Amino acid sequence: MLHKEPKQCELRNALADWLVTDSQPFNSANGEGFLHMINKLDPAFKSPCYVMIKKDIGYRYQVAFQAIKEMITHICDTVAITTDLWTSHAKSDYIRITCHWLTENMELYDILIYSKVNVAITNNSSNMIKAIHEWNGVNHIPCSAHILQLCVIKGLEKIKLHTKQFKELI
Numbered sequence: 001m002l003h004k005e006p007k008q009c010e011l012r013n014a015l016a017d018w019l020v021t022d023s024q025p026f027n028s029a030n031g032e033g034f035l036h037m038i039n040k041l042d043p044a045f046k047s048p049c050y051v052m053i054k055k056d057i058g059y060r061y062q063v064a065f066q067a068i069k070e071m072i073t074h075i076c077d078t079v080a081i082t083t084d085l086w087t088s089h090a091k092s093d094y095i096r097i098t099c100h101w102l103t104e105n106m107e108l109y110d111i112l113i114y115s116k117v118n119v120a121i122t123n124n125s126s127n128m129i130k131a132i133h134e135w136n137g138v139n140h141i142p143c144s145a146h147i148l149q150l151c152v153i154k155g156l157e158k159i160k161l162h163t164k165q166f167k168e169l170i
Helices: 004-021 026-030 032-041 050-075 126-134 144-169
Strands: 079-087 093-102 117-122 139-142
Touching: 004 026, 004 050, 026 032, 026 050, 117 126, 126 139, 139 144
Parallel strands: 079 117, 117 139
Antiparallel strands: 079 093
């Protein structure tokens, strides 16, 4: 029985990775199709309960979070972030923050750590501007591509009447 324990642990880790990577709900690990497939691969494997899966994912998150903090502390001086904010009718509000930096060897990373952020580039929506202004020590820069897009749209609206007249002349 002792030789099976490390394999069970390895399979539980793989299960946690699958759930997180593919954004699967916890109960997927108890689905009939999943259990049938796992039984074909390893008849001795028993799917862990919800509590155990949650613990495994929580533990692996803490390990990964510590590793990311260590990496950022040692290879990152400052970062730039991009963000987007939206609301889901079925759930709650979401904010996505992507943090970017280059190492001395020009390797691109994108992870967020608050103490390294000093500038945030966002669209000009009032909720984004307010959120960044409330984030102490972080400067807000309006996104020039977004501003340009708004200018082009306004310009096209202004000449809409004239383009219709030009088309009639042709």
